[in-house]
Amino acid sequence: MGQVMQAIALVDLDDTLFQTIRKCPPDIPHDRLTPLGFAADGSPLSYATPRQMRFIQWLAETTHLVPVTARSLDALRRAHIPFTAAVCAHGGVVLDDTGAVDPEWEAIITGKAAQYADELAGLAEAISAEAAAQNVTINARVLMEGELPLYTLAKHTDMDHDALFAVVDAAVPSLPLGWTDHRNGNNVALMPPYLGKEHAVAHILPGLRARFPDAPVIGIGDSLTDAPFMALCDYAMMPPRSQLAGTMFHGG
Numbered sequence: 420m421g422q423v424m425q426a427i428a429l430v431d432l433d434d435t436l437f438q439t440i441r442k443c444p445p446d447i448p449h450d451r452l453t454p455l456g457f458a459a460d461g462s463p464l465s466y467a468t469p470r471q472m473r474f475i476q477w478l479a480e481t482t483h484l485v486p487v488t489a490r491s492l493d494a495l496r497r498a499h500i501p502f503t504a505a506v507c508a509h510g511g512v513v514l515d516d517t518g519a520v521d522p523e524w525e526a527i528i529t530g531k532a533a534q535y536a537d538e539l540a541g542l543a544e545a546i547s548a549e550a551a552a553q554n555v556t557i558n559a560r561v562l563m564e565g566e567l568p569l570y571t572l573a574k575h576t577d578m579d580h581d582a583l584f585a586v587v588d589a590a591v592p593s594l595p596l597g598w599t600d601h602r603n604g605n606n607v608a609l610m611p612p613y614l615g616k617e618h619a620v621a622h623i624l625p626g627l628r629a630r631f632p633d634a635p636v637i638g639i640g641d642s643l644t645d646a647p648f649m650a651l652c653d654y655a656m657m658p659p660r661s662q663l664a665g666t667m668f669h670g671g
């Protein structure tokens with residue numbers, strides 16, 4: 420945290436502060452990109468442009484910066500962003516201001532996750548079966564955070580988004596009420612009702628408001644699934660070339 424804490428920034432990471440090399444602006448030479456996200460083996464996966472680096476520095480110096488990410492706790496820790504508190508796993512895990520897992524939120528999520536374990540596994544099986552029937556290679560699985568089943572994730576092994584969406588549409592023609600079907604790029608996440616960044620943000624906001632009473636809260640994100648948590652903030656910010664901005668500035 421910087422010397423002058425002016426605001427609270429609740430910030431999505433991937434495609435907001437950095438992105439894969441494929442999504443980096445083509446006019447920026449590779450040697451000007453800074454690797455910030457790393458695979459488990461230490462190899463770089465995600466890069467920030469010089470302007471994104473300056474933006475991160477500005478946020479780090481002037482705000483109480485809280486990542487709000489779909490990343491698992493492990494993947495979050497492999498992102499080189501200055502933070503202690505965080506929301507990760509689409510809201511399934513909250514880290515408190517010491518960087519420890521918030522036990523209260525963990526208890527809430529654990530109680531709810533148990534009710535959905537079979538349904539999540541069933542969705543992954545249905546997608547795998549449909550992929551086999553269509554002769555498409557898709558990795559569908561239940562995303563776990565430790566022992567906790569959180570959501571069903573499907574990815575096409577060759578990044579063919581259209582084929583991925585067609586398989587999921589056929590395998591899961593509709594979701595029960597309250598579920599979220601999050602699609603962005605080569606990702607389909609089917610999330611049960613309790614899971615969502617906005618629920619975790621609603622859990623941490625009262626504490627942040629009490630600690631920094633007059634600090635404006637800025638929500639920053641790129642995806643449609645970021646919108647509900649951004650709506651809980653005082654200001655919302657997004658990259659203009661993003662899924663979320665696409666719906667506002669370019670008519671979807």
Ligand SMILES: [Mg+2]
Pocket residue numbers: 431432433434435640641642
């Ligand atoms: Mg994002």
